[in-house]
Amino acid sequence: MKILVCISNVPDTTSKITFTNNNSEFNTAGVQYIINPYDEIALARAIELTDAGTSGTVTVITVGDASTEATIRKALAIGANDAVRVDALPSDAWFVANQIADYAKKNNFDLILTGRESIDYNGAQVGAMVAELLGLPSVSIAKGLAIEGNQARLEREIEGGKEVVSATLPLVVGTAEGVAEPKIPNMRGIMAARTKPLSVVEPIAVQPLTKINNYSTPPARGNVKLVDENSINELVNLLHSEAKVI
Numbered sequence: 462m463k464i465l466v467c468i469s470n471v472p473d474t475t476s477k478i479t480f481t482n483n484n485s486e487f488n489t490a491g492v493q494y495i496i497n498p499y500d501e502i503a504l505a506r507a508i509e510l511t512d513a514g515t516s517g518t519v520t521v522i523t524v525g526d527a528s529t530e531a532t533i534r535k536a537l538a539i540g541a542n543d544a545v546r547v548d549a550l551p552s553d554a555w556f557v558a559n560q561i562a563d564y565a566k567k568n569n570f571d572l573i574l575t576g577r578e579s580i581d582y583n584g585a586q587v588g589a590m591v592a593e594l595l596g597l598p599s600v601s602i603a604k605g606l607a608i609e610g611n612q613a614r615l616e617r618e619i620e621g622g623k624e625v626v627s628a629t630l631p632l633v634v635g636t637a638e639g640v641a642e643p644k645i646p647n648m649r650g651i652m653a654a655r656t657k658p659l660s661v662v663e664p665i666a667v668q669p670l671t672k673i674n675n676y677s678t679p680p681a682r683g684n685v686k687l688v689d690e691n692s693i694n695e696l697v698n699l700l701h702s703e704a705k706v707i
Contacts, residue, residue, distance in 0.1 A: 462517035462608070462630075464507040465570040467561055467587065468536055469497040469551075469579040470529040480676045487676065489528075496532050498643070499576025501539075503634075505641035506606055507574055508540040517571070518542040524551045524560050530659065537654035538646035544657070549664035554582075558590030559667045565595060571630045572613070577602045577637040585635070592633035600626055604639035 472478065473493040481488045496504070507519045521536040523529055524547040533544045547560040565573060573592075578585035585601065592599030605616030613632050616639075617624045646654070686703075688696045700707045 462511070462571045463569065464510065464517060464519045465561075465565055465568075465573045466500065466504045466507050466519060466521045466536075466541065467573070467575040467591070468500040468504065468521050468523045468532070469576070469581075470494050470523060470525050470532045471497045471579055471581045474580065478678065480678075484675045484677060485673065494529070494532055496535060497576050497579045497581075499578060499580070499636065501576075501643040502638065502640050503574035503576050503636040504536055504539055504541065505644045506636060507572075508644065509641055510572075510606075510608055512540075520545060520568075520570075522547070522561055522564060524549055524557045524664070526550060533659060534654045535646060537657045537659070538650040539644045540646075540650060542657065544659045546659065546661050547664050548661050552669060553671045553673075554584050554586035554590060555670045556667045558587045558594060560664055561587070562591045562594035563665050564662065565591070569631075571611075572608070573597075573631070573633045575633070575635050577635045588633055588635040595631075595633070597631055597633050598628050599633040599635070600628065601635040602637045603634050604637050606634060606636065606640050 471494065473495050476492045479488040480486060504519070504521065511517045511519055519541045520543050521533065521541045522545040523533055526548065529546060533546060537544055545564060547564070549560065551557045575588040588601060589599050600615050600617070602617055603615045604618055607614045611630045613628050613630060613634070615626045615628070615634065617626060686699065688699065
């Protein structure tokens with residue numbers, strides 16, 4: 462079984478986020494990048510599937526410039542067999558999905574895994590777009606994934622319970638917590654990652670559908686106002702007139 466795992470290069474959540482060029486561009490200076498955590502879950506499950514007797518390979522793909530290669534090498538150290546980098550800046554989800562779909566179409570994967578969303582933009586769009594472009598079924602926010610032959614069994618959380626879905630491969634799945642535990646690369650994996658194949662491919666032309674006009678940061682938190690526990694009327698008034706939550 463051939464599995465393609467889509468990974469995104471995202472800022473570490475501890476990084477301080479700022480913007481440049483009149484707040485129209487993300488400032489990458491001093492920012493530490495990591496594999497998108499939800500994509501790490503997808504990668505871990507892909508490796509488990511191929512290690513558990515389901516013979517096959519795991520390929521990771523990302524859309525980005527040369528600065529993303531440290532992230533890609535970590536994915537290889539975790540256990541992916543090979544990697545592909547589409548040599549382009551990821552302008553939006555539509556652009557990224559087209560690049561991934563184009564590569565997948567040429568290489569006939571049985572299973573395509575993504576994270577449920579990236580932690581920088583939280584769009585949760587790429588997986589469904591890839592599936593639509595390839596004409597494949599897709600399941601999002603899967604918290605369980607098992608493969609038997611050419612059948613996939615997936616579990617999803619719904620209001621008040623759990624939903625079990627079955628689908629025939631090939632298939633696109635967006636994974637969430639519970640599918641697998643992220644893996645930490647060991648020294649053997651780190652050494653092996655240095656020699657594993659990392660192919661760089663040129664992007665295809667895609668008509669942009671969106672444009673970022675500007676970014677803004679959330680307003681700074683205000684000072685805390687303490688209210689005496691016996692002053693209920695004052696508290697209610699503040700919640701109504703200042704906090705505006707009631």
